[in-house]
Ligand SMILES: Nc1ncnc2c1ncn2[C@@H]1O[C@H](COP(=O)(O)OP(=O)(O)OP(=O)(O)O)[C@@H](O)[C@H]1O
């Protein structure tokens with residue numbers, strides 16, 4: 001069997017992976033809060049953990065891997081949209097409008113992540129319970145909180161229940177922080193009902209209007225961290241193999257998950273391996289909704305950037321390094337994937353190339369896997385190339401929009417690119433660019449993306465491409 005090595009954030013080391021139960025390898029990944037469309041940064045963990053999932057399925061068998069990823073559907077930002085819609089005259093109760101917002105966001109998430117070639121989570125091949133929603137597990141959360149109070153790890157105060165960080169010796173171990181330093185560094189005003197400023201909320205009161213559930217502490221709602229502890233316990237048990245998420249979740253979210261779960265089940269391990277992806281950045285800063293420096297996966301799809309191209313660009317960088325999305329990477333990816341797609345011909349995928357499997361098994365070393373794909377293409381091992389692409393989830397979509405065209409349209413675009421180049425050459429002489437502009441504008445009006453560099457002119461079908469509008473152009 002292939003040896004898998006994974007970097008464990010908990011031990012800060014790359015370690016050989018040994019599942020608790022090889023007939024059921026269990027992975028939990030923190031999913032999105034479903035208040036709005038996913039931005040490109042949100043897609044990075046989806047692709048990273050999809051690669052991990054595919055690797056595990058390949059090595060242990062599809063029916064022997066469990067992959068759970070939750071939807072957080074208790075959140076003020078979801079409520080805010082519902083309230084705004086009601087103000088604007090939308091029909092239905094606030095509860096219905098909240099459910100509607102979560103539903104539509106989940107639908108978008110599925111559409112967008114499917115486009116990236118990400119497999120839906122599944123429990124041993126069954127997708128039905130593998131994407132739990134927080135609102136479906138409130139009872140289990142209450143039960144876990146009651147247990148934590150009973151064992152002295154949590155306390156109720158003023159309608160809230162708080163986790164007592166002093167009650168858990170290892171608090172801070174995952175992120176390498178000391179409680180004293182955290183307190184010193186905390187600038188926020190401390191709520192009067194907290195015994196220690198770092199104590200965090202397990203349960204909090206809700207207003208009459210907003211969603212709430214009856215509990216021993218009054219009508220309220222769970223804190224965010226307890227959701228993942230309760231759902232992972234319910235679906236994966238008290239010890240499981242891998243827990244994943246973005247590095248931005250390491251503290252406090254994952255630290256708090258560990259504190260809750262390890263105190264609730266002191267004899268168990270909770271998650272043995274912790275994996276964190278680094279951030280997708282924009283000019284050195286994390287892409288995030290709060291900073292406003294984001295674009296969505298849907299924005300890119302609408303600009304005719306295929307999900308496969310996005311996936312490929314992610315894979316050019318190792319998941320533990322920060323990365324940028326750039327136009328250059330996008331163009332290069334489009335070209336390279338298009339080239340490979342055209343090489344396909346009648347070939348079928350062969351055996352999975354060992355070097356690609358080894359690269360993936362080496363802490364998801366996707367840059368190395370890509371180097372190998374390039375080598376296979378260079379030596380003309382097309383069945384190997386196709387098998388490698390398939391293992392990496394890159395097979396399904398044609399990335400090069402040109403490949404999606406009818407042959408006649410492709411030819412026509414080629415001819416028009418030549419005419420445009422000739423018109424440009426003539427205009428350089430005559431200094432009269434009106435012909436060039438005219439043709440260019442007509443192409444743009446037909447939904448063609450015109451890329452002009454000194455060396456070449458490329459015409460690609462864009463989102464609103466309409467071949468009929470090319471007629472009569474020359
Ligand atoms: N820029 C980013 N790069 C990589 N992963 C990210 C980025 N931003 C968020 N994530 C990850 O996306 C997943 C979903 O996170 P969540 O729903 O909390 O995000 P969000 O609230 O939409 O993000 P934000 O407010 O930070 O933009 C998490 O695993 C998180 O770590």
Ligand SMILES: [Zn+2]
Nearest residue numbers: 030031228253
């Ligand atoms: Zn979580």
